[in-house]
Amino acid sequence: MKSKHIIYTGLALMGMGAMVSCKKSFLELQPKGQFLESNYYANADEALAAVVAAYDPLVTETGGIDNTYSSPLGALNSASDDCFAGGGSSSDVIQWQVINNYTLTPAQGPQNQFWAINFQGVNRADVLLENLPKVPGLSAAQLTRYTAEGQFLRAHYYFDLVRLFKNVPLILKSLDLTNVYQQPQATPEAVYAQIEIDLKAAITGLPATVPAATEGGRVTQGAAKALLGKVYLYEKKWADAAAMLKDVNTNPAYGYQLLPKYGDIFSPKNKFNSESIFELVHSGSQSYTWSNWDQFKSNIYTQMIGPRSYTGPIYYSGGYGFNPVTTQLANALKGDPRYGYTVVNIDSLTKATNTSYSPSYQNTGYFIQKYAPVMANKVTTGTTDLNWPNDYIEIRLADTYLMEAEAQLNGGDASRAQTLLDAVRARVGLPSKPATLQNVYDERRLELATEGHRWFDLVRWGQAPTVLAFKGFKAGVNEILPIPLNETLNGTQIKQNPGY
Known part of the structure; x- marks a missing residue:
């Protein structure tokens, strides 16, 4: 008998996931039950609902196979030198604890959530792309745009999968229970090649901009180019990365600009600002309670990181x-104008305001400020813990500036790299610093701290074994996650990653 885990994944890969519909803006989502692909896609409205469903795994805030809390930021920050896992004890959200101290095993870690959520996204994109050409009443313009969104999303999910696991199946069509267990792993090179194909195709079908009020969070041409530039960077295709990212950074059609005030980037009252290139939308207006488990589209991570x-x-x-x-990150930021927008010293705050808190496991006194549960953002409906409206800007302009600078320094235009590094620093009032690779690396840490990029950066730079040695990182093993245990059992073709 197949394991429960594999059956679940198989069903997700077959496209029998929850369908969602629009509420308020394009990506403020509310589950509406289930659908079967065979009796869906009957008209243009259902095609749009399927597009929304393909976005949905991007903002999955709970669940995974074992129904435990899931958040990419929680696991990725725990794995980095920006944060510890924390929480109530060394066993609280064990998936974050074991990636924090690099005691992951195939049976224990955040890999179940990463694998299931991203493959659910792959499948929804596959089903979408298969069915769009057959939808009655879909205009040529709608077909072009929806197809481009599906291609972007499939590329996005596969980029996460190949970075996290390296060795994953490459599935480009919907599956059924007769073949879902027989999918071999592709080479990383084949996966990257498909990501490039999808993103190049998506770029031609996406709009330059979208109206934030009604379509905020929906993919644009600039987002597809930014992701492709990032993919090239990971492949060390320096010239391609520099050219693609330069287009993002300079194209007036996209309207991207660094915000004058660094702290304004992260405010829920300033969503879809001029620095935002690809933003994952979280709603604070859906009155969630604990009975809505596995449906949350609010930012539960905000609640997770507040002081106990x-x-x-x-x-x-x-x-x-x-x-x-x-303390390493806090000390690195002290004296930097970004410190107060990135880190809050709760020990000092409680002393100054005659308040108190209970130290968490691995407490340092320093907490994340960028996504903090600030009273001004608190909503008045539903359970407070479950309704924070903070978005996550996955790609923003300062990020693409620094990625381009890195690409330019690896065989491109060093003077252009200097201009980009200077711009990021000048925005926060810091003087010029020579544009060397290490200075760009250091700037990425300070500019993007706690935003989920640090672990990936350390791994691709080859610095993780040294920088993360204090956490137990093992070279040649922990650069990728283990394949979830049950994905390698019961006659599947999937082989475990080395070292696990």
Whole structure:
């Protein structure tokens, strides 16, 4: 008998996931039950709903195969030198604890959630792309745009999969239970080649901009180019990366600009700002309660990282004490104008305001500020813990500036790299610094701290074994995650990653 885990994954890969419909803006989602692909796609409205469903795994805030809490930021920050796992104890959200101290096993770690969520996204994109040409009443313009969105999304899910696992099946069509267990792993080169194919195709069908009020969070041409430039960077295709990212950074049609005030980037009151290239939308208006488990499209990570048992109400709401900031990051940021927008010293705050909190496991006194549960963002409906409206800007302009600078320094235009590095620093009032690779690396850490990029950066630069040695990182093993245990059992073709 097939394991429950594989059956679940198989069903997700077959496209029998929850369908969602629009509420308010394009990606404020609310589950509406289930559908079978065979009796869907009957008209243009259903095609649009299927597009929305293909976006949905991007903002999956709970679940995974084992129904435990899932958040990419939680696991990735725990794995980096930006944060510890934290929480109530060394067993609280064990998936984050074991990636924090590099004791992952095929049976235990965040890989179940990463694998299931991204393959669910792959499948929904596959089903979408198969069925769009057959939808009655779909205009040529709608077909072009929806197809481009499906191609972008499939590329996005596969980029996460190949970075996290390296050795994954390359599935480009919907599956059924007769073949879902017989999918071999592709080479990483084949996966990257398909990602490039999808993104190049997507670029031609996407709009330059979208109206934020009604389509905020929907993919644009600039987002596809930014992701392709990032893919090239990971492949060390320096000239291609530099050219693609330069187009993103300079094309007036996209309207991207660095915000004058660094802290404004992260405010829920400033969504889809001029620095945002690809933003994952979270709603604070859907009145979620604990009975909505596995449906949350709010930002639960905001609640997770707040101080435990905080006795405000002065500025902060309480939280669960996860991802305390390391003293290494706090010290690196001290004296930098970005410090106060990135890190909050709760020890100092509680002393100054005569409040208190309960130190979490691995407490340092420093907490993440960028996504913090700030009282000004608190909503009044539903359960407070479950309705934070903070978006996550996955790709923003300062990121693409620094990625282009890195690509330019690896055989391109060093003067252009200097201009880009200077722009990022000047925005926060810092003087010029020579554009060397290490200075660009250092700037990425300070500019993008706690935004989920650090672990990937350390791995691709080859610095993870040294920088993360204090956490137990093992060279030649921990650069990728283990394949979830049950994906390698019961006659599947999937082989475990080396070292696990």
